[in-house]
Amino acid sequence: MKALVWHGKEDIRCDTVSDPGIEHPRDAIIKVSSCAICGSDLHLFHNLIPGAMLPGDILGHESMGEVVEVGDEAKSALKKGDRVVIPFTIVCGECEQCRRGNFSVCETTNRKKGLADKMFGHSTAGLFGYTHLTGGYAGSQAEYLRVPFADATHIKVPDGIPDEKLLFLSDILPTGWQAAVQCDIEPDDMVAIWGAGPVGQMAIRSALLLGAQDVVAIDCLPERLSMAAAAGAITIDFTSESVVERLNELTGGKGPQKCIDAIGTESHVGLSQPDTLLDRAKQMTLMANDRAHALREMIYACRPAGIISIVGVYTGLIDKVPMGQAMNKGLTFRMAQAHVPRWTGDLLRRIEEGQIDPSFVITHTADLAQGPEMYRKFRDKADSCIKVVLKP
Amino acid sequence: MATLANITHKVARSPGDPKVQAAGVSSLDGWDRLAKGLGWLSFGLGAAELIAPGKIARSLGLDGRKGLIRAYGAREMAAGVPTLSFDKQVGLSARIAGDALDLATLAPALRRDNPKRRNAMIATAAVAAVTALDIAAFAGVLSTRRRTGQPRDYGDRSGLPKGVEGSRGIARRDFETPPDMRAEPASMPPSRNGGTGDRAGRTAPEAMGTA
Numbered sequence: 001m002k003a004l005v006w007h008g009k010e011d012i013r014c015d016t017v018s019d020p021g022i023e024h025p026r027d028a029i030i031k032v033s034s035c036a037i038c039g040s041d042l043h044l045f046h047n048l049i050p051g052a053m054l055p056g057d058i059l060g061h062e063s064m065g066e067v068v069e070v071g072d073e074a075k076s077a078l079k080k081g082d083r084v085v086i087p088f089t090i091v092c093g094e095c096e097q098c099r100r101g102n103f104s105v106c107e108t109t110n111r112k113k114g115l116a117d118k119m120f121g122h123s124t125a126g127l128f129g130y131t132h133l134t135g136g137y138a139g140s141q142a143e144y145l146r147v148p149f150a151d152a153t154h155i156k157v158p159d160g161i162p163d164e165k166l167l168f169l170s171d172i173l174p175t176g177w178q179a180a181v182q183c184d185i186e187p188d189d190m191v192a193i194w195g196a197g198p199v200g201q202m203a204i205r206s207a208l209l210l211g212a213q214d215v216v217a218i219d220c221l222p223e224r225l226s227m228a229a230a231a232g233a234i235t236i237d238f239t240s241e242s243v244v245e246r247l248n249e250l251t252g253g254k255g256p257q258k259c260i261d262a263i264g265t266e267s268h269v270g271l272s273q274p275d276t277l278l279d280r281a282k283q284m285t286l287m288a289n290d291r292a293h294a295l296r297e298m299i300y301a302c303r304p305a306g307i308i309s310i311v312g313v314y315t316g317l318i319d320k321v322p323m324g325q326a327m328n329k330g331l332t333f334r335m336a337q338a339h340v341p342r343w344t345g346d347l348l349r350r351i352e353e354g355q356i357d358p359s360f361v362i363t364h365t366a367d368l369a370q371g372p373e374m375y376r377k378f379r380d381k382a383d384s385c386i387k388v389v390l391k392p
Numbered sequence: 393m394a395t396l397a398n399i400t401h402k403v404a405r406s407p408g409d410p411k412v413q414a415a416g417v418s419s420l421d422g423w424d425r426l427a428k429g430l431g432w433l434s435f436g437l438g439a440a441e442l443i444a445p446g447k448i449a450r451s452l453g454l455d456g457r458k459g460l461i462r463a464y465g466a467r468e469m470a471a472g473v474p475t476l477s478f479d480k481q482v483g484l485s486a487r488i489a490g491d492a493l494d495l496a497t498l499a500p501a502l503r504r505d506n507p508k509r510r511n512a513m514i515a516t517a518a519v520a521a522v523t524a525l526d527i528a529a530f531a532g533v534l535s536t537r538r539r540t541g542q543p544r545d546y547g548d549r550s551g552l553p554k555g556v557e558g559s560r561g562i563a564r565r566d567f568e569t570p571p572d573m574r575a576e577p578a579s580m581p582p583s584r585n586g587g588t589g590d591r592a593g594r595t596a597p598e599a600m601g602t603a
Contacts, residue, residue, distance in 0.1 A: 005412060007397065010478060012419045017410035045419075046478045054404050056397030056412050101570070111406075138410050146408070184575035187561065205551055211561030222543035230547050232556035269479075284477045307575055332575060346567065355562055360551030363544075372419035379478075380537050384544035 003142035009047035020146035025073035028150030052131035060141030061088035087340035090126035093152030104337035164359035176202025182309035182334035183258035200262035255303035264312025289316030310335035423532030434472030441465025453508030
């Protein structure tokens with residue numbers, strides 16, 4: 001089959017690879033009908049976690065398709081021909097964390113638990129196509145995908161709704177939704193969202209659906225800000241105005257009650273923000289993993305006793321986070337990789353009822369074979385690229 | 393690279409995981425590869441200048457410039473880091489500035505009375521050639537990484553079939569924040585602001601027993 005394979009930093013190829021097969025009775029194989037490139041795939045493209053990806057790893061964790069093979073122990077939940085969206089988190093559905101709804105920290109599915117225990121203290125869930133720290137599972141930017149623990153790791157979806165409306169149940173829609181839920185939004189809240197990429201866009205819509213009085217989107221790309229404004233967000237272009245001053249102006253000097261980090265490790269680097277230059281230099285020399293400008297800014301801007309909800313992916317060590325500000329202001333931090341299955345039943349219903357149509361975010365659709373080129377386009381934000389869907 | 397992929401397959405994957413059979417076209421283009429080569433050249437040259445600055449100085453007729461050449465070695469290494477990173481243009485621009493310094497340093501060695509003039513001429517020609525490659529790589533990387541086209545206006549993509557105002561708060565009708573994600577302490581209203589109370593209907597002073 002064809003698949004997008006990581007060969008090294010910035011080196012992704014559409015290779016011919018052997019087909020996956022059933023390895024365990026709980027497995028299923030799906031024929032991928034649509035998959036997408038995620039912003040967090042760019043962290044791997046840039047090799048920001050050196051050593052965690054190995055040449056030959058297949059990328060991708062946002063996918064859907066048709067079940068073509070089912071292991072004996074998954075047959076109670078799946079059958080050939082089922083149409084499914086595959087969550088990026090691999091879940092067993094049985095461990096204590098899964099039973100609590102903390103699916104992204106499933107205790108069972110990371111097949112490289114020993115490595116993850118050493119790195120994180122305790123292992124998190126296995127993920128598709130996302131480093132050997134999360135199991136080293138083959139990703140879904142491919143024609144076929146082996147789904148481990150398939151009886152629990154799937155979202156059955158009905159026929160008659162196009163892939164484009166359903167695909168993002170795999171990641172960015174529940175991630176944006178969880179970002180907003182973690183804020184516990186009240187009707188008089190202002191929710192400020194750093195980053196208007198695909199997850200930020202979903203967080204904007206989620207915050208609105210959950211009743212925020214005002215949603216503010218912070219970014220520097222005009223196309224992203226126009227998409228944010230389409231959902232009623234107040235927009236701040238941080239290259240042309242001070243984020244903190246504008247937020248204070250909008251809140252009578254008090255700051256937003258709720259702040260969402262939809263950026264994570266790769267904050268924009270610019271001369272107007274000197275800390276970002278230092279962060280980039282440290283990242284290059286392996287003295288730190290993450291560029292934390294947005295996180296620093298939201299800690300500063302957030303209203304005392306407010307909430308900071310982090311869903312942007314961080315990869316490791318982070319420098320100069322103002323914990324003094326955070327502690328003295330009594331901020332609450334909530335963060336996690338999305339517990340996808342916790343939200344997808346509810347979100348699927350909202351899609352079916354026409355409350356949200358996630359396909360708005362797709363700006364580019366291409367064949368899987370064009371994947372390497374689309375990675376470049378997505379990285380460069382060329383041609384106003386916000387979200388790429390690939391068709392195997 | 394396909395061979396390396398198959399070596400790592402043996403080390404890190406289970407037997408059933410897909411294995412590379414034929415590698416496709418890379419996302420790296422020619423400019424990326426040239427920049428990568430120049431980055432490694434920075435490290436190689438930098439290491440030589442750091443390890444044997446005296447030998448290099450003598451071979452060029454630049455006796456007494458040992459310290460300067462060692463400093464240039466450190467500069468080369470520092471330029472190599474960003475040249476090998478995904479911010480290649482930063483490293484390449486540092487390299488071009490370094491090339492200018494190298495040429496300026498070599499210029500006095502080209503004087504006719506320098507017994508090592510021939511070596512200095514070869515070194516100058518090499519630096520000039522590398523400068524041309526640096527400039528070409530810099531221009532190439534810049535041109536291929538440019539944001540192309542005018543920014544599009546996605547102002548018609550709300551993703552909210554019921555419209556913005558028709559959608560605001562629609563999920564509150566049937567969604568309740570799970571207990572583990574609630575913000576009780578911060579959301580509890582003060583006593584005199586007309587708030588509706590916490591989830592038990594109490595104001596903050598009531599909940600604290602100070603009402």
